[in-house]
Structures are given as C-alpha cells and as structure tokens.
Amino acid sequence: MSSYKSPxxxxxxxxxxxxxxxxxKKFSMWLFLLSVVMIFASLTSGYIVRKSEGNWVDFELPxxxxxxxxxxxxxxxxxxxxxxxxxxxxxxxxxGWMIITSLLGxxxxxxxxxxxxxxxxxxxxxxxxxVAGSFLYVLTGLHALHLISAIIFVLIITVKTFQFKVHxxxxxxxxxxxxxxxxxxxxxxxxxxxLLFFH
Amino acid sequence: xxxxxxxxxxAVDTHAHGHDHHxxxxxxxxxxxxxxxxxxxHKVIAKQFxxxxxxxxxxxxxxxxxxxxxxxxxxxxMSFLKPILGGWIEGGKLNPxxxxxxxxxxGTIMVFFVLxxxxxxTFSNFLIPLQIGARDMASGFLNMLSYWFFFASSVIMLCSLxxxxxxxxxxxxxxxxxxxxxQAAPGSGTGMTMWLFAMALFIVSSLLGxxxxxxxxxxxxxxxxxxxxxPLTIWAFFFTAIIGILSFPVLLSAALLLMFDRSMGTxxxxxxxxxxxxxxxxxxxxxxxxxxxxxxxxxxxxxxVLLPALGITSEIxxxxxxxxxxxxxxxxxxxxxxxxxxxxxxxHHMFVTGMNPFLGSIFMFLTLIIAIPSAVKAFNYITTLxxxxxxxxxxxxxxxxxxxxxxxxxxxxxxxxxxxIDIQLHDTYFVVAHFHLVMGSASFFGxxxxxxxxxxxxxxxxxxxxxGYIHFxxxxxxVYCVFFPLHYTGIAGFPRRYYxxxxxxxxxxxxxxxxxxxxxAIVTFVAQFLFVFNFFYSIFRGRRAxxxxxxxxxxxxxxxxxxxxxxxxxxIPHVYRWPYDYSKPGAEEDFILQTTPFSATLSSxxxxxxxxxxxxxxxxxHA
Ligand code: HEM
Ligand SMILES: [Cu+2]
Numbered sequence: 084m085s086s087y088k089s090p091x092x093x094x095x096x097x098x099x100x101x102x103x104x105x106x107x108k109k110f111s112m113w114l115f116l117l118s119v120v121m122i123f124a125s126l127t128s129g130y131i132v133r134k135s136e137g138n139w140v141d142f143e144l145p146x147x148x149x150x151x152x153x154x155x156x157x158x159x160x161x162x163x164x165x166x167x168x169x170x171x172x173x174x175x176x177x178x179g180w181m182i183i184t185s186l187l188g189x190x191x192x193x194x195x196x197x198x199x200x201x202x203x204x205x206x207x208x209x210x211x212x213x214v215a216g217s218f219l220y221v222l223t224g225l226h227a228l229h230l231i232s233a234i235i236f237v238l239i240i241t242v243k244t245f246q247f248k249v250h251x252x253x254x255x256x257x258x259x260x261x262x263x264x265x266x267x268x269x270x271x272x273x274x275x276x277x278l279l280f281f282h
Numbered sequence: 283x284x285x286x287x288x289x290x291x292x293a294v295d296t297h298a299h300g301h302d303h304h305x306x307x308x309x310x311x312x313x314x315x316x317x318x319x320x321x322x323x324h325k326v327i328a329k330q331f332x333x334x335x336x337x338x339x340x341x342x343x344x345x346x347x348x349x350x351x352x353x354x355x356x357x358x359x360m361s362f363l364k365p366i367l368g369g370w371i372e373g374g375k376l377n378p379x380x381x382x383x384x385x386x387x388x389g390t391i392m393v394f395f396v397l398x399x400x401x402x403x404t405f406s407n408f409l410i411p412l413q414i415g416a417r418d419m420a421s422g423f424l425n426m427l428s429y430w431f432f433f434a435s436s437v438i439m440l441c442s443l444x445x446x447x448x449x450x451x452x453x454x455x456x457x458x459x460x461x462x463x464x465q466a467a468p469g470s471g472t473g474m475t476m477w478l479f480a481m482a483l484f485i486v487s488s489l490l491g492x493x494x495x496x497x498x499x500x501x502x503x504x505x506x507x508x509x510x511x512x513p514l515t516i517w518a519f520f521f522t523a524i525i526g527i528l529s530f531p532v533l534l535s536a537a538l539l540l541m542f543d544r545s546m547g548t549x550x551x552x553x554x555x556x557x558x559x560x561x562x563x564x565x566x567x568x569x570x571x572x573x574x575x576x577x578x579x580x581x582x583x584x585x586x587v588l589l590p591a592l593g594i595t596s597e598i599x600x601x602x603x604x605x606x607x608x609x610x611x612x613x614x615x616x617x618x619x620x621x622x623x624x625x626x627x628x629x630h631h632m633f634v635t636g637m638n639p640f641l642g643s644i645f646m647f648l649t650l651i652i653a654i655p656s657a658v659k660a661f662n663y664i665t666t667l668x669x670x671x672x673x674x675x676x677x678x679x680x681x682x683x684x685x686x687x688x689x690x691x692x693x694x695x696x697x698x699x700x701x702x703i704d705i706q707l708h709d710t711y712f713v714v715a716h717f718h719l720v721m722g723s724a725s726f727f728g729x730x731x732x733x734x735x736x737x738x739x740x741x742x743x744x745x746x747x748x749x750g751y752i753h754f755x756x757x758x759x760x761v762y763c764v765f766f767p768l769h770y771t772g773i774a775g776f777p778r779r780y781y782x783x784x785x786x787x788x789x790x791x792x793x794x795x796x797x798x799x800x801x802x803a804i805v806t807f808v809a810q811f812l813f814v815f816n817f818f819y820s821i822f823r824g825r826r827a828x829x830x831x832x833x834x835x836x837x838x839x840x841x842x843x844x845x846x847x848x849x850x851x852x853x854i855p856h857v858y859r860w861p862y863d864y865s866k867p868g869a870e871e872d873f874i875l876q877t878t879p880f881s882a883t884l885s886s887x888x889x890x891x892x893x894x895x896x897x898x899x900x901x902x903x904h905a
C-alpha cells in the first residue's frame with residue numbers, strides 16, 4: 084500500500100469549517116419550482132412531438148391573451164413592491180400591495196376564462212375536434228391551477244401581515260411567495276411565447 | 283412559514299435529551315401517535331417506509347409465484363387458490379385476463395412501491411441526516427407527509443387488487459390504448475383509474491421526499507462535512523433525488539393526459555380506433571407520444587431504483603474490505619455521468635416503434651455510453667475488494683451479490699442497446715432477464731444488504747448471522763437459476779407477458795426449462811421468509827448491538843445505540859476527514875472515524891495531512 088494517498092485532504096485539519104448552506108425552505112422552494120418546470124417542459128415537448136405528426140388544426144390564439152399577460156406582469160410588479168416594503172417594515176404598504184396583487188391575480192384568472200369563452204366561440208373545444216385545442220386548454224388550465232395556489236399563498240401572507248407576522252425580521256414567507264409569483268409570471272410568458280410561436 | 287428558523291438544526295436540538303440512551307425503553311415524551319405514527323423523526327419515517335416496503339415485497343412476490351406456476355406448470359389445478367382469487371380461477375385454470383393484471387401489478391409494485399419507496403424512502407431518510415451530521419431532515423413535516431401520501435397511494439393500489447374487475451392490466455408501462463379504453467380489458471376500467479390515482483399520490487410522495495433529501499444534503503451538513511467528505515451513500519441518494527425531481531413530474535403529465543383521454547374524451551393518445559366494427563370518436567391522437575413521456579420517466583426511474591443500492595454497496599464493501607473505496611472521485615463522477623445520461627437514452631425502449639432509424643442510432647450511441655460509467659463503478663467495487671481483509675458479513679455478501687448481478691445484467695444491456703439486435707430481442711424474455719438481474723435483483727440485494735448493515739442502528743439489535751448466510755446463498759443461487767435461463771427463451775423469441783408457453787409449437791421445447799425456473803422462483807420466494815422472520819424476531823429478541831458493530835468510520839456510528847429524535851446527545855460532532863480511512867498505514871486501528879482530527883493520528887498522517895496539522899497549530903498559536 085505504498086502508493087496510498089488520501090485524496091481528500093483539504094485546507095483545514097483540526098478546524099472543522101462550516102459548510103455552505105442556504106435556507107433549506109428557500110432551497111426546497113426552488114426545487115419545487117424545478118419540478119413544476121418539468122411538468123410544463125414535458126407538456127410543451129409533447130405538444131411539439133404531437134404537432135410534428137400532422138393532423139393538427141390551427142386556430143387563432145385569443146387576442147385577450149395580451150391583456151392577461153399585461154395583468155400578470157403588473158401583478159408581479161405589485162408583489163415585488165410589497166416584498167420591498169416588507170423589508171422596510173412599512174406594513175400598511177405591504178397589506179395594500181398584497182391585496183392588489185391578489186386582486187390582479189384573480190383578474191388574470193377571469194380574463195383567462197374569457198380566453199376560453201373566446202375559444203369556444205370559434206369552435207375550439209377541450210374535447211372534440213382536434214387535440215391542438217385540448218393542449219391549449221391543458222396548458223392554460225394547469226397554469227391557472229398553479230396560480231390559484233399562488234393566490235392562496237398570497238392571501239395567507241396577507242393575513243399574516245395583519246397579524247404582524249411579516250416584517251423585515253420575518254421576511255421568508257413573503258419572499259417565498261414573491262419567488263413563486265414571479266415564477267408563475269415567467270411561466271405564463273414562456274407558455275404564451277411558445278403558443279405564439281408554435282400554434 | 284411564519285416561523286423563521288434559519289437554522290432548523292438548533293430548533294430540533296431541544297428534542298434531544300441530555301441523558302444517555304442505554305435502555306431500549308428510554309424514549310422521549312410524546313404519545314404513541316406522534317412517536318410511531320405521525321412522527322416527524324426521519325428514523326421513524328425510514329422504518330415506516332421499510333416495513334411498508336417489506337409488506338409490498340411479499341404481495342409482489344406472491345403475485346409472481348402465482349403466475350410462475352401458470353408458466354411453469356400450466357396443467358396444474360389451481361383450485362386451491364380459489365379462496366384468495368375467487369372468480370379469477372375458472373375450472374381450476376387461471377383467467378388469462380387476470381394473468382395480465384397480475385403481471386402488471388407485480389411490475390408496478392416492485393418498481394415503485396418496493397424499490398423506489400421501500401429503498402429510497404428507507405435509506406435516504408435513515409442515512410442522510412445520520413451520515414451528514416444533521417438532527418433531522420430539512421422539513422420533518424414534509425417528510426411525514428411524504429410517507430402518508432405513499433400510504434394513501436398504497437391503500438388505493440391495494441384496494442384495486444380486490445375489486446371485481448381486477449386491477450390495471452396494461453403492463454407496468456400502461457401503454458394506451460390498452461390503458462385508455464375500458465373496453466380493452468376488464469382491468470382497464472376502474473382498476474386503471476385507481477392505478478392512476480394511486481400513482482399520482484405516489485408521485486407527490488416521491489417529490490416531497492426528494493426535495494427534502496436534496497435540500498438536506500446541500501444545506502444541513504455538519505461542520506467540516508465538505509462535499510468531498512460525504513460517504514458515497516449520500517452522493518448516491520443525492521443524485522437519485524435529483525433524478526426523481528426531474529423525472530417524476532413528467533410521469534405526472536403523462537398520467538394527466540391519459541386521465542383526460544380516459545374520462546373526458548380527449549384524443550391525446552387515442553387515434554382512430556374501431557371496436558367491433560364501430561368507430562370511436564377519438565381522432566388523431568398519438569400513442570407514441572405516451573411512450574416518449576413515459577420513458578422519459580421510465581428510464582431515469584431504473585436508476586432511481588439502482589443508484590441507492592449502488593451507494594449502499596459502496597459503503598458496505600469499503601467497510602468490510604477494510605480498505606478505502608477505490609476511486610472515490612471516479613465513483614462520484616460516474617454517478618453524475620449516469621444521472622446525466624439517464625435523461626437522454628429513453629428512446630432505447632422504443633427502437634421498434636417505427637422511429638427514424640437515424641434517431642435510433644443516436645439513441646443507441648448514447649445508450650452504449652452508459653456502459654462506461656457503469657463499468658467504472660463495477661471495476662471500482664472489484665478493486666476495492668482486491669486484497670482487502672474481507673469480512674463476510676451477510677450485508678457484505680449481499681453487496682458482492684449486487685456487484686455480480688450488476689455485471690451480468692449490465693452486459694445484456696449492452697446487447698439490447700444495439701437497435702438492430704433489439705428488433706429480435708425487444709419484448710422477449712431476454713429483456714425480462716436483463717432488467718430482473720440488473721435492476722430487480724441488484725437493487726433488491728442492495729436493499730437487503732442495507733438492512734443487514736444498518737439494522738443495529740435502526741433497532742439497536744443485531745440480525746441473526748446464520749439465518750443471514752442461509753438467506754444469502756439461497757437467494758443468490760436462486761436468482762441466477764430463475765433469470766439466467768430466461769435469456770435462452772428470450773433469444774428464441776418468446777414474447778414477454780404471454781399467458782402460455784405451451785400453445786405455440788416453437789416454444790413447447792422450453793417446457794422443462796420453464797418448470798425449472800418456476801421451481802427456483804418459488805424456492806427463492808420462500809427463502810425470503812427466513813429474512814422476514816429474522817427481521818421481526820430480531821427487532822425484539824436479537825442480540826444487543828454494540829455502538830459500532832462493523833467498526834465503520836461514518837457519523838451514524840457516533841450516535842447513541844438507540845438515538846432519539848435529534849440523533850446526537852449534545853453537540854453534533856464535527857468532521858475532519860473523508861469516510862474511507864480504513865487500514866491506514868501507521869494507524870493504531872484499521873479504521874479512523876470521520877470525527878478524529880489529524881492531530882490525533884500523527885503516526886498515520888500522510889504528507890499533506892502533516893502540513894495541515896502544522897498549519898493549524900501555527901494559526902492557533904497565532905491566535
Ligand atoms: C449498460 C447499461 C444498460 C444498457 C445499455 C441498457 C439497455 C437497455 C435496453 C436497450 C432496453 C430495452 C430493451 C427492449 O425493451 O427491447 C432495456 C430495458 C430495460 N432496462 Fe436496461 N440497460 C442498461 C442498464 C440497466 C440498468 C442499470 C437498469 C436498472 C437499474 C436497467 C433496467 C431496465 C429495465 C427495467 C428495462 C425494461 C423495461 C420494460 O420494458 O419493462 N437497465 N435496457
Ligand atoms: Cu432504459
């Protein structure tokens with residue numbers, strides 16, 4: 084065993100260095116987002132695979148998608164302002180912006196619903212004529228489902244703000260909520276761009 | 283969420299008691315319900331997964347013995363099974379539809395419930411906090427939820443076995459249209475619906491678990507536990523969890539679209555189909571799309587099953603060869619390579635679906651590359667064993683058995699990976715032989731090895747060794763007797779999932795071989811009850827375990843014999859070295875715990891390590 088060498092020697096010997104570490108909850112949130120990314124990545128890849136096989140009926144995307152996109156981007160801004168105000172301990176501001184955010188979120192869902200109404204109007208159904216339509220319903224529907232969970236999250240944080248449980252020293256909850264909200268915003272923009280490009 | 287504990291380790295600290303846990307019955311407070319049922323202690327959750335896994339393994343094994351009787355002894359009068367199977371036995375014969383259902387459930391149960399939940403759920407949960415030096419998982423609550431989602435999923439899957447139309451029967455890969463149309467088979471109705479719901483819950487459970495594992499490994503290591511000092515078990519669990527996070531959501535999408543096709547009438551997977559001359563309303567769906575989505579999970583899934591077993595083996599082989607693991611960094615590198623490659627080879631399961639042959643050769647190329655990191659691992663196991671002072675504990679024997687299966691099953695993988703050869707071999711018993719050796723048996727051996735090795739830490743008692751040896755030899759020989767002959771029937775072209783060998787002239791000659799296989803399968807299955815008995819008996823009556831029975835280096839052996847919630851009494855130990863300092867020249871003993879600083883081992887320090895001691899002394903003097 085003359086060639087025995089311990090390859091694992093690092094800088095320190097008797098001083099055990101602290102290991103790197105993020106907040107585990109924050110980290111878990113990012114991992115959760117990763118798995119949501121995989122859901123939508125697989126659905127959009129499935130869309131491409133299926134489309135390349137032909138028998139694909141194209142239709143106009145609902146123009147109202149532009150409106151919904153603007154609403155969602157706005158809500159991302161308002162959520163971020165709320166987060167910013169929480170860091171500065173302006174609790175009244177936090178409450179206001181959080182409520183506005185959730186209202187914008189609900190507004191987004193309502194306008195998305197009108198997009199579905201539009202689709203029905205041009206005879207694109209979830210079930211029936213062509214799977215191109217079904218895909219659109221699935222993508223928007225799943226995104227809406229996630230957004231509903233985000234709105235619930237925002238409401239929980241809002242309630243906590245009223246209970247003085249959100250402030251500059253207790254920022255994690257609102258930070259996670261902001262991350263989730265931005266993520267769903269970005270996800271929608273990706274889906275919209277994807278649909279514009281591939282429909 | 284409101285409660286900000288930036289360092290959860292400290293938060294849990296309060297649970298650890300200040301007194302020693304020498305006594306078995308010395309438990310912390312808490313009702314039975316919070317201690318054993320809705321426990322947030324990673325060790326209890328690990329045991330819950332383990333015992334559920336054993337339960338499922340018995341069910342899965344029983345199913346296989348029944349259909350092996352059908353394959354090996356087709357003329358048997360099976361009326362004696364009527365009390366259990368009821369209407370599925372018709373005139374002493376097994377109903378062919380139910381045969382398919384049993385094969386399907388056997389696959390599902392073994393792959394997901396035993397070798398995914400039973401293996402990762404047990405050992406990632408048990409070992410991650412203990413080996414990295416953490417009080418518990420990043421989130422004990424999510425961890426508990428993970429088990430109970432698995433439990434709910436288990437209940438649904440189990441119930442589906444007993445409904446009148448039988449459980450799902452389209453194969454564990456649930457290809458549509460078989461799985462999409464209730465008309466396809468009795469099991470494709472309610473049974474399939476329950477399968478999908480159970481698997482959706484299973485996926486949630488698996489994601490909760492995986493997110494926790496990754497987050498714990500990255501963020502909760504004790505001082506000094508750098509990445510390059512992690513035991514290979516942890517590296518393996520870590521990458522397994524990453525694979526799970528990236529691949530299980532895809533199965534969820536696939537299942538979701540399948541649910542829509544089944545119950546809403548969409549046509550994601552269903553194209554123009556006529557049943558009894560009548561056209562279904564569906565048009566233009568793509569069954570191949572499902573296969574792509576499924577195998578994007580399905581192939582990584584086989585590594586989710588195998589990697590933890592490989593990690594466990596690395597640890598056990600190093601400990602019991604009394605030698606450092608050969609090529610530690612190469613081992614990590616090959617785990618990473620396997621993880622990466624596992625996402626870009628899925629279409630080797632689809633060579634014969636009419637895919638573009640050029641695309642086929644790309645997937646063939648990528649598939650064959652996996653042989654390289656796999657071979658690195660196999661060689662490293664062998665070189666670790668080479669000239670070691672091998673201690674043949676039952677755990678060690680099972681680990682060596684794993685290496686054997688990994689090699690013999692891996693070789694046939696290389697054969698199958700050739701898209702041209704696969705035309706002959708696809709969907710034959712050759713594939714069955716391949717994956718039962720490399721995935722089924724290898725991972726099963728890893729799991730059993732892990733139980734033999736860590737049982738003392740789990741229950742504070744030792745398993746009976748003699749029973750362990752008998753269990754090993756019966757299982758090891760049994761597995762080869764069962765799966766080796768299947769290669770021949772496969773090469774001869776016998777398709778998998780067929781009810782009967784005897785109805786085709788070409789395969790009648792295999793009758794004796796099949797009888798032999800079935801006999802071996804039943805003997806091997808029965809031998810497992812030695813283990814089950816040993817397991818439950820030893821929990822209560824086994825010899826009491828010493829603190830460090832295998833004289834191993836890793837952190838879990840520095841905890842009290844029966845660790846409480848919080849694992850260590852007092853401060854968490856710090857780590858000063860990698861986990862594989864076995865038989866270090868000049869050392870007093872043939873193992874040096876990770877918690878031993880270099881200044882305590884002056885006689886065995888290597889060049890670089892001597893410098894380190896001096897440097898730290900200098901800096902201490904300076905301060
Ligand atoms: C050198 C490495 C390997 C190669 C090249 C390889 C190749 C293949 C190929 C080409 C198939 C498809 C055969 C067919 O259906 O016609 C296959 C099937 C399979 N392999 Fe492997 N394999 C390898 C290692 C593994 C490992 C390590 C595992 C599990 C831990 C595994 C598990 C499976 C399973 C479960 C199936 C069958 C799935 C099914 O159809 O039900 N393989 N393998
Ligand atoms: Cu594969």
